[in-house]
Amino acid sequence: MSTGVAAAADQTCADRTDSTGRPPGSLLRLATCGSVDDGKSTLVGRLLYDTKSVLADQATAIEEVSRRRGQDGPDLALLTDGLRAEREQGITIDVAYRYFATPARRFILADTPGHVQYTRNMVTGASTADLAVILVDARNGVVAQTMRHGAIAALLRVPHVVLAVNKMDTVDYRESAFTAIADEFTRRAGELGIADVTAIPMSALTGDNVVEPSTRMDWYDGDTLLAHLENVPVGTEPVRKPMRLPVQYVIRHPSEHRQVVERWPAGQLVSGVLQVGDRVVVQPSGQSSTVAGLSVLGQETHSVRAPQSVAVRLADEIDISRGDLLSAGPTPQLLRHITASVCHLHDRPLRARQRVLLKHTTRTVQAMVERIDYRTDVTDARRLPCEDGLSVNEIGGVLIRTAEPLAVDDYRQNRRTGSFLLIDPQDGATLAAGMIDAGPRTGRAPAGH
Structure with a gap:
């Protein structure tokens, strides 16, 4: 979540605009x-x-x-x-x-x-x-x-x-x-x-x-x-996109009306606008609820917009944890087979059948690079054969299978929920940065396959 100073600045800028409509x-x-x-x-x-x-x-x-x-x-x-x-x-x-x-x-x-x-x-x-x-x-x-x-x-x-x-x-x-x-x-x-x-x-x-x-x-x-x-x-593009809130932390909050401790999911709104009364869906469980309250820096508010950080009070008791995603509007796709372009960042090559960790927003899951389909000639975007894996600095297309379904968007539609990192499970080194192609051309497998 943003620091107090940054979040306060974001809140102030969101409330004021100049003659061009720019904060x-x-x-x-x-x-x-x-x-x-x-x-x-x-x-x-x-x-x-x-x-x-x-x-x-x-x-x-x-x-x-x-x-x-x-x-x-x-x-x-x-x-x-x-x-x-x-x-x-x-x-x-x-x-x-x-x-x-x-x-x-x-x-x-x-x-x-x-x-x-x-x-x-x-x-x-x-x-x-x-x-x-x-x-x-x-x-x-x-x-x-x-x-x-x-x-x-x-x-x-x-x-x-x-x-x-x-x-x-x-x-x-x-x-x-x-x-x-x-x-x-x-x-x-x-x-x-x-x-x-x-x-x-x-x-x-x-x-x-x-x-x-x-x-x-x-x-x-x-x-x-x-x-x-x-x-x-x-600054206006993320706000126009569907609401996405990756859960970074769940705050235990005493209830003023009931003798219970409420659990408020909190995180940074990466796209869209969230208001009290909105219907939201928790991914990947698919459970839904209504926003009953929003808190920014401990102050109640009626609405927030990307990229503010916020704690959310839901009307229903739902099991939510770090790595879940609150969404509204067009729902993200729930996938276990992900087609993506990746830029390989590590000196060790990235190879087919390699086991990795995939970090998407606040969620990290076990995964495998099922295959590497091509490498990209970055001078003209041509796709070239790739037989020996991707070397450092190379960009290519891959198919990744995850152990658990991920709620993702196409990178072309949402840069935050359409991107991920591949991590070496042995030493924690960052291997590659990826951009998800969740469009109709992927030929993806259903989420449960």
Whole structure:
């Protein structure tokens, strides 16, 4: 469940909206990705530096180091490439999370690595993102790694994509160079199923169109990167989806009207809206009841909305425990045979007939990888044969059989209840991250089979 401060902030934001319908101070989760040396670390540093999100002593230290190196201005990449190995190689090799805010919005930025062998890190960073910023070097245009990142963003159903055409200063800020790159990426992104692409010409080194509008590209009349990040609509999609509440904990609560101790299921509402009087179904048991009361931070309320945390009082005594799922509206599918795409995260290969633990929301069950159907070429989303299992960083399609039925949604419909982790039962290592295909194409077996 959320901390008290976070939950209180969510409650406040849910009650107030600005003229655009967006809660003031709303949160945007974004991931940055790009090929090696496309200037991603400099771009993140520029965002932090120009939004005054850097401590004064840190900014001074960066400026002094840059002067000693003979650079004219601060090397903003130093703000993000904190690992020694990164500094020595000039590349980013791990996901780093940065937090900053403007008067319009709060941001959590996942700075993901560019090397192909760190595909798993991008999957980690983009899995919860509302928006992906894909960098392109204006001199090189769209390359294989660009489309690899585009394919992963499409696979993970990231709602919004920004194509940041960086280093425009190296091509004399020419409109034709930008247009050719933007047109090619937009066309190829459409083939991957990405509908929302915003292309922005910029130079992270000089600051053009990052936070401040460029005076050298008067042919561009769109938003700067920061202005786009502040105004892109987010936060409403989970609320519009069917109500899903994974039970994280069951609170023993003394009853005011009866001499008994009531059991209130509690957890974070991952999608939808829940109100007093709603009829809910407990999965996987299928029992149903009516919501008699809701409590947020110990205060009674009539309704809650994702992603608030809440304790629920039901009208009926029902056996509920951690791992159950409260649902309303269209019911989730109860499956023991799950067709999914997975990104393999571990150095040990994932093989057919391998026994694993599957963690779905707050529920963990024993499972087996029945078969591996294919691996995906992430540059163009083609499906290729897979005979020896999935190696680290590879993405592929699998069929998993679970020991107990799971209440799931298709990942395309609900990213929270449509995703899972595979865990090694021997040492607890995370093996793979999965996205469930619960649509009509799965050919799934009935829940009891």
